[in-house]
Amino acid sequence: MSRGPFAFDWVLERAGRAPEAPCLGTPSAQVSYGQLADRVRAFAAALDGGGVRAGDRVLIALPNSPAAVVASLGAQWLGAAAVEVSREWGEAPLHQIASQTRARVAVVLGRDAAAWGRAAAVERFFAVHSGSLPQRMADAFGRPSRWLREDGTLESPPSGEAPAVRDESAAALIVYTSGSTGVPRGVIQTHRNVAANTAAICEYLELTELDRAMAILPLFYCYGKSVLQTHLRAGASVFFDHRFMYPRVVLEALGDQGCTGFAGVPLTFELIRRQVDLGALDLGALRYVTQAGGAMHPETVRWARGAFHPARLFVMYGQTEATARLSFLPPERAAEKEGSIGRGLRNVELKVVRENGEEAEAGEEGHLVARGDSVTPGYFEAPEESAQILRGGWLWTGDLARRDADGFLFLTGRAKEMLKLGGHRVSPVEIEQALGSHPEVVEAAVVGLPDEVGGEQACAVVVRRPESAVTDAELKRHCRDRLPAFKVPKAIAFAAELPRTPAGKVARPELKGFFRSEA
Numbered sequence: 001m002s003r004g005p006f007a008f009d010w011v012l013e014r015a016g017r018a019p020e021a022p023c024l025g026t027p028s029a030q031v032s033y034g035q036l037a038d039r040v041r042a043f044a045a046a047l048d049g050g051g052v053r054a055g056d057r058v059l060i061a062l063p064n065s066p067a068a069v070v071a072s073l074g075a076q077w078l079g080a081a082a083v084e085v086s087r088e089w090g091e092a093p094l095h096q097i098a099s100q101t102r103a104r105v106a107v108v109l110g111r112d113a114a115a116w117g118r119a120a121a122v123e124r125f126f127a128v129h130s131g132s133l134p135q136r137m138a139d140a141f142g143r144p145s146r147w148l149r150e151d152g153t154l155e156s157p158p159s160g161e162a163p164a165v166r167d168e169s170a171a172a173l174i175v176y177t178s179g180s181t182g183v184p185r186g187v188i189q190t191h192r193n194v195a196a197n198t199a200a201i202c203e204y205l206e207l208t209e210l211d212r213a214m215a216i217l218p219l220f221y222c223y224g225k226s227v228l229q230t231h232l233r234a235g236a237s238v239f240f241d242h243r244f245m246y247p248r249v250v251l252e253a254l255g256d257q258g259c260t261g262f263a264g265v266p267l268t269f270e271l272i273r274r275q276v277d278l279g280a281l282d283l284g285a286l287r288y289v290t291q292a293g294g295a296m297h298p299e300t301v302r303w304a305r306g307a308f309h310p311a312r313l314f315v316m317y318g319q320t321e322a323t324a325r326l327s328f329l330p331p332e333r334a335a336e337k338e339g340s341i342g343r344g345l346r347n348v349e350l351k352v353v354r355e356n357g358e359e360a361e362a363g364e365e366g367h368l369v370a371r372g373d374s375v376t377p378g379y380f381e382a383p384e385e386s387a388q389i390l391r392g393g394w395l396w397t398g399d400l401a402r403r404d405a406d407g408f409l410f411l412t413g414r415a416k417e418m419l420k421l422g423g424h425r426v427s428p429v430e431i432e433q434a435l436g437s438h439p440e441v442v443e444a445a446v447v448g449l450p451d452e453v454g455g456e457q458a459c460a461v462v463v464r465r466p467e468s469a470v471t472d473a474e475l476k477r478h479c480r481d482r483l484p485a486f487k488v489p490k491a492i493a494f495a496a497e498l499p500r501t502p503a504g505k506v507a508r509p510e511l512k513g514f515f516r517s518e519a
Contacts, residue, residue: 003233005168005195008073011037014209014235021209023232024066025239025257029151031066033235036073039066039152041161043074046146046154048162050124052105054079057174059103059122061087061094061112064219064240067128069228070152071107072219076172076191079165083174083186084220086502087112095119097176097184101380107148113140168192174380175222175320186380187320189222196373197323198233200345201226204328205261205288205314207234212285213261214254216244216268218502223292226324227263244268248276251283258285262311265293265504269304270442274466278307292316292325294505295411295429297436297443298338305334317341317411321395323374326350327409340408341401348372350409352401357392360402365412368401369394400427417508419448420455421486431458431489434482440470445498446489447511457490459515463497491515 003010011033014021019034031039052058058075060082062068072082083101085094087109098106099121106122110129116122117140125145127133132155133147147155172194174186201207213231215238217224231238239257241250251272254262264272269291272278289308291301296315305313313334318325327350329342344350351359352366360366375395378386389396400412413427420426428446435444442463448456464470472492479488499510 003195003199005191006076006164006166007172007191007194007229007232008040008077008164009166010232010235011040011073014232018209018235021235022212022237024069025237026065027241027243027253029066031151036066036069036152039070039154040073040077042154042157043070043148043152044077044164045158045160045162046126047074047078047080047105049158050105050144052078052080054165054167054170056080056105057083057101057103059098059101059106059108060084061106061108061116062128063087063109063242064215064224065128065150066152067107067148067150068219071126071148072173077164078162079167079170081171081174081188083176084225085176086218086220088502091115091118093184095121097186098122100184101174101186110134110137110147113137113145117142168195171380173225175220175225177320185382185385187222187376188378188380189320189323189376193323193374193376194229195233196347197226197325197345198229200347200374201230201325202234203346204330205230205290207231207236207261209235211236211260212258213238213263214250214257214259215240215263216242216250217263217265217504221502221504222318222320222324223263223265227261229324244271247272248281251276251278251281254286255282255284260285260287261290262286262288262308263290263292266291266296266300266443267500267504269296269300273300273303273307274442283308283311286311288312288314290314290316292318299436301334301338305331315341317409319397321376321389321397322348322370322372323376325374326370326397329408333408337404337406337408340404340410343407343409344370345372345374348374352403352409362405363402365400365402367415368397368399368409368411370397371395419446419458421448421458424486426458426487428458431460431479431483431487434479434487435460435462435475435489437482438470438475438478440465440468441475443498445506445508445511447508447515449491449512449515458487459491459493459511460489461493461495461498461511461514463495 015033015037023033024031075082107126110127172191173189312331315329349371413429431446451457493514499507
């Protein structure tokens with residue numbers, strides 16, 4: 001499939017050939033490629049009229065919707081970077097990001113007007129609202145604002161059209177972490193990064209114009225964004241559904257919409273497993289399922305492979321600093337290479353190295369590093385932090401891994417999360433896997449707390465299966481049968497669910513709160 005490096009051009013090309021082809025859908029609206037192309041042009045012209053120029057940043061704090069897609073592509077049309085964030089992160093981090101990026105324009109929900117009116121760094125707003133914007137909301141912004149409907153159409157669209165700026169090396173996106181653990185960091189993703197990553201993903205998923213993805217992951221999260229980008233590149237379509245608090249409703253919509261693809265993080269599949277009888281649903285069009293965003297319990301992986309069959313399950317690995325995806329495990333090797341993140345994409349080079357950068361031997365644990373066109377040029381205006389992860393042309397992912405004799409990679413932990421237990425460096429993943437092998441455990445997360453004699457002690461937060469009465473003493477005995485004594489958790493707390501970031505990953509700093517009384 002031959003496509004240029006600009007996402008808005010993918011939309012224009014498909015709109016030129018088939019303007020009525022479906023592109024974006026929600027439970028209440030459908031948008032064709034022709035409609036999306038017209039709305040992106042109009043929004044770009046409106047941004048241009050508001051003073052946005054190449055190299056600027058446009059802040060977007062919206063739920064998944066056609067308006068969010070229009071805003072992002074409209075900014076990129078002008079050579080500006082779209083900065084998509086979660087409106088649920090809270091006022092302080094969002095205002096910090098607005099100040100850090102010096103975004104002159106923000107696209108936000110009208111009902112968030114009061115909060116954004118206090119963001120002094122932003123000069124102008126586009127307010128997304130389903131009907132005409134109430135005057136009280138317009139007044140709350142305290143600055144010029146225009147109304148944008150949820151379907152991406154503008155109130156009083158401009159008559160002219162802004163010229164498109166095409167610079168492959170320019171930032172298309174600045175993707176922020178949640179900011180829950182300190183100063184937010186913005187990962188720059190260039191047009192070249194996005195094009196390289198989407199091309200490789202489209203290839204191994206074999207995406208065509210006939211595909212349609214069910215999208216439940218947020219667009220501010222690189223995994224969710226890649227679902228949209230790959231389908232735009234393929235000329236396919238995406239259906240946004242915000243109702244995953246009711247998993248069966250979303251999966252029924254997946255069947256009704258004829259979706260061929262579904263993407264989720266480990267929690268997504270745990271919730272489906274607990275709450276939905278997939279055998280009672282018509283998912284006949286579904287041909288592939290993808291999982292990333294952290295390691296999934298091996299039992300859940302095996303369940304998903306069987307429950308979604310004949311759809312193929314792709315276990316994948318990536319990170320924001322690599323645009324989205326670095327590796328995938330071919331479904332036909334899943335049983336043979338259980339627990340592996342697979343091998344690198346065709347345009348990505350992955351290797352395991354020692355501290356000094358020398359390549360490790362097969363079976364030896366080391367640092368996982370990556371090289372390729374999808375790797376970020378760095379963090380936004382943070383040269384020192386960028387230099388820490390980009391060394392000699394390689395991205396140091398922060399993950400520890402080993403490779404087997406066939407070149408398949410297995411993650412063993414996070415370098416910064418390694419625990420110091422009894423003088424030994426131990427990955428929390430090893431302890432989590434031991435706990436997760438107990439049949440009454442849904443998932444577990446381990447954190448290190450200071451030990452009274454120095455070093456750390458391993459403490460685990462465990463989610464039990466419904467109606468399970470397994471005790472901490474039983475789980476410690478289970479671990480003693482599988483781990484050296486110094487790796488057995490000293491304390492185990494039970495929770496209905498693990499704390500999560502907005503992207504669905506375990507919020508490890510919050511785990512310590514379960515043990516404050518013991519610390």
